[in-house]
Amino acid sequence: MRILKKRWPITSILYVMFFFVIVMPIVLVAFLSLRAYTDILLSNITSRTMQTLEQVSYSIDQEKSRYIRTVAAIASDNNLISLATSYHRSTQSKDLFNSSIQLENQLKNYLHDMPDVVSAMFVYRDGGAYYFEGTHFHNINTRINENLLKSTDLYQKTLQNQGRVLLFGSEENVLIESNDKYILSAAIAPQYERSFSDVEMIYFVIQAKTFENLAESTSNQDGSFIILDGSGNIMLDTSKDKSKNIEKQTIEQARNKKSGNFETMVYDEKMFVTFLTMERTEWKIIYITPYEQMTAQVREIYKLVMNVSAAGLIIFLIVSFFLVRSIVGPIKSLIFQMNKMKSGSFHVDLELAGPLEIYSLGKTFQNMTVRIQELIIERQEQEKLKTRAEIDALQSQINPHFLVNTLNAIKIMAMLSKATNLVEMTDSLIKLLSATFHRGGSYIQVFDEMQSLEKYIHIMKVRYGDRFKVEYDIDDGVTNTYVLKLLLQPILENAIIHGFYGKEAMGIVKITSRKKNDQLIITITDNGKGMEQRTMEALLHEKKVESLCGIGIANVNDRIRLNYGEPYGLKINSELGVGTEVIVILPLLSNDPDHSQAS
Structure with missing residues (x-):
């Protein structure tokens, strides 16, 4: 609070203002823009990666389905199983050879369009096996001892899922000696009676070309793919430096969701992981890429923005220094001259x-x-x-009391001369002048204002004769309210002098008053000759002084607005040959404002 109350030099104020108004917004906009750009970039990259994963998952699903259909067709072929059993049961070399040739031909019929299949192995229940080396050459040794195969988990798992084709990845194919990273195996336990078939399991070794092509597509990138089966076993891992810790950490976070993305730390390196569950199977395809690789473009833009902003701020500060100096210098000189003037110079x-x-x-x-x-x-x-x-x-001031006393003397002389009209006219003039010169305040009750109007009307009738008459319609509820003194006399005078001028018929003036919400509405209507629009406008704007009290209609309107505000004042409606209506709009005052202000 003391800092806020302190008088700061204009130099400090301008520097602080420049900092908060220009420097901070520039930094904030740059920061928010980069954040927004980063979010948009990550969103676009994630969207493209998900599209890529969907395409890859479709290809893998198609390839996997082809493997499963072919293996299932072989296992359900009664003739082929019968040939495999005959081969096992043959004791004669000729029969053994014939069965082998027939069995090989049958398998070639199934596998001629599947060069991915490296070998097939028919494992018999009571020992022994039949090997088929595939339709194409593969530099992979797939001859496995059937007894070792029977001791593996995949063998037991296949027997437990009799009649179903199971696929296994590199983790479970421990018996295959090969440097090829993309070896899969498929196994099925055929469902036949023991009397018909001796085949306990058929085991296929597959060199997954689709997986190999997928790996080659990412060989020039830092990202890598991991494909998991429904149990979470790794079917494919294209990373160059495999780490079980990385795989376990990634698999654990991706296991419970169908698709999505997340960030993870691997050996102090931030990685961005995107994963998707294949539609037809429960396999998951995971793509891992270094976060720095994804945001490299953002970092370049960030450096550019920061360099440009820093250069701009330096230039701005230099310009600001000279600008502030050009403002403050003359002001200090002006203050010095003011102090001289203050001392009297x-x-x-x-x-x-x-x-x-x-x-x-x-x-x-x-x-x-x-x-x-x-x-x-x-x-x-x-x-x-x-x-x-x-x-x-x-020296030139005339005493109002002297004027009233003189009129009283004239009145007494008229009474002595028995001039009744002169007595009444003089009496009315005395009372009217008394009200005009009265200095007790600016307000008067409506009842007293009407009494003053009566005196004025009497004088005008003596002057003009009985050429007009005045009718009253005063609401009893407004007689005790207060209005400004001599407010209505100029309006009435205008109706008598100008409205009835040259008119032969009897002139009628009607004065009405009523309450409307919190307003007092006084209407003065005459049946005079009326007036044009420009005449009405002139009445409200030209301040001619032609009335007894020295106040014109324009002055009346100004008095009302100066005292009460714009909503109040005069409104004039007139029609030539019909007459004129003047509406006086005033606030409804129950108490004398002069007394309220005094108290």
Whole structure:
């Protein structure tokens, strides 16, 4: 709080303002823009990666289905199983050879369009096996001892799922001695009666070309694919440096969701993982890529933005320094001259400089000092003239009481002369003048205002005769409310003098008053000759003084608005040959405002 109350130099204020208004927004916009760009980039990369995974998963699904269909067809071929059993049961070399040739031909019929199949092995229940080396040459040794095969988990798993084709990855194919990373195996335990078949399991070794092509597509990238079967076993891992820790960590996070992405740390390196579950199977395909590789473009843009921003800020600070100096320097000079003026010296030696506003301020200060000296001289002259004017005003002032007393003397003389009309007219004029000269306040009750109007009407009737009459329709609820003095007399006078001028028929003026919400509405209507629109506008704007009290209709409108505001005032409606209606809109005042202000 003390910092806020402290008077800061304008230099500090401008530097702080520049920092918060320009520097901080630039830094904030740059930061938010980079964050937004990073989010958009990651979103686009993730979207493209998911599309790639969907395409890859489709290809793998197709290839896997082809393997399963072929293996299942072989296992369900009664003739082929019968030939394999005959081969096992043959004791004669000729029969053994014939069965082998027939069995090989049958397998070639199934596998001629599947060069991926390296070998097939028929394992017999009571020992022994039949080997088929495939239709194409593969530099892979797949001859496995059937007893060792029977001791593996995959063999037991296949027997437990009799009639189902199971695929196994490199983790479970421990008996195959090969440097090929893309070896799969398929196994099935055929469902036949023991009397018909001796085959306990058929075991296929497959060189998965689709997986190999997938690995080659990522060989020039830092990212890698991992394919898992439904049990979480690794079917394929294309990473160059395999790490069981990496695989376990990634598999664990991807296991419980069908698809998605997440970030993980591997040996202090941030990795971005995207995964997808294949539609037809429960296999998962996972793509792992270094986070730095994904955000390399963002980092380049970040460096560029930071360098440009830093250069811009340095230039801005240099420009700001000279700008602040050009503003503050002339202001300090102006303050020095003001202090001289404060001490009584009006000799200003100010060098005008700085921006237009500061230059204008200095120029204005110079003109002000000259004007002050002129005003001092004028003030001295005015004091002399004022003293003389007060003496002249006292000499020319007419005492209102003298005027009233004189009229009373005229009234007494008229009474002595028995001039009744003159007595009544003089009496009305005395009361009207008393109300005009009364200094007790600016407000009067509606009842008293109407009484004053009666006196004025009496004088006008003596002057113009019985050419007009006045009708009243005053709401009893407004007689005790307060209005400004002599408010209605100029309006009534205008109706009598101008409205009925040249009119032969009897003139009628109707005065009504009523309450409307919190307003007092007084309407003065006459059946005079009416007026044009421009005449009505002139009445509200031209301040001619032709009334007894020296107040015209425009002055009445101004008095109302000055006292109460724009919603109040006069409205004039008139039609030529029909008459005129003047509506006076006032606030409804139950108490005398003069007394309220005094208290």
